[in-house]
Amino acid sequence: MAHDHGSAGHSHDHTAGANAKMLGWALALTSAYLVAEVIGGIVFNSLALLSDAAHMMTDVAALVIALLAIRLGRKAPDEKRTFGYRRFEILAAAFNAVLLFGIAIYVFVEAIRRFTEPQEIQSWGMMIVAAIGLVVNLISMRLLTAGKDASFNVKGAYLEVWADMVGSIGVIAGAAAIRFTGWTWIDPVVAVAIGLWVLPRTWILLRDTTNVLLEGVPSSLRLTEVRAAIAAVPGVAGLHDLHVWSMSNDDVSCTVHVTLGQGCDPAPVRLGLAAMLDQRFDISHVTVQTEAPGEPCGDGHEVHA
Structure with missing residues (x-):
């Protein structure tokens, strides 16, 4: 019985520095605008602005946690955490998704109250603040675009900023409508619309992060394809206990x-498997346990070819 703990040795730190720098700039811009939007929402009595500010607050939280995740992710494995701290990124992204759900519930409840108790809205101030927010969101999105496909954390921050950009457009349109019609009920409608726009994307992020936390097969892979590819490697007579996770x-x-074929040398089989999985499926960390036909498996069961 033999084991192979080799991997392609890919480094996952090459984008961390760039992501941290972009996240830092986005955090500075978003934090400054958050303060302005909260003040504007209170002064101009706009639930839509406060709803957008609430989502902006989760942007700030997402960016802060993303930066912390990058810092912690760089820490090497130790005696207590042999996999290191990279899973913190997933926990952070899941937390952001849950936080967004909580904010959406608050906005829906407040919107219902405002439908029954209409309030005066200062539409011009609402429009100006939202326009500034649109510019800030566009800049932040540009900063985060490069890293969004390489990190769940950056993707989560990008999605929240993107949703806020849509929210800013909605607030501007709502402010214009209120200005020319006087219909103050448009304000809570816009607030609810922002929440409904954000929630499906939040659910996708929560679904993906939960899959990682449950050590499920990554969405980009199909276990049946991986199993078939392993079975086709020369020298492989059978396989079991296949696990793929991230x-x-x-x-x-x-x-x-x-399970090796009769007379097969285990070393070339292991090396061939590792190379195939890396090249075809981009699986860089591979552990292969090879067993001769009829040899007891590590779980106490006998293996048959």
């Missing part, structure tokens, strides 16, 4: 028990 969205691992 610590984060760019760090996929695989473990498998392989």
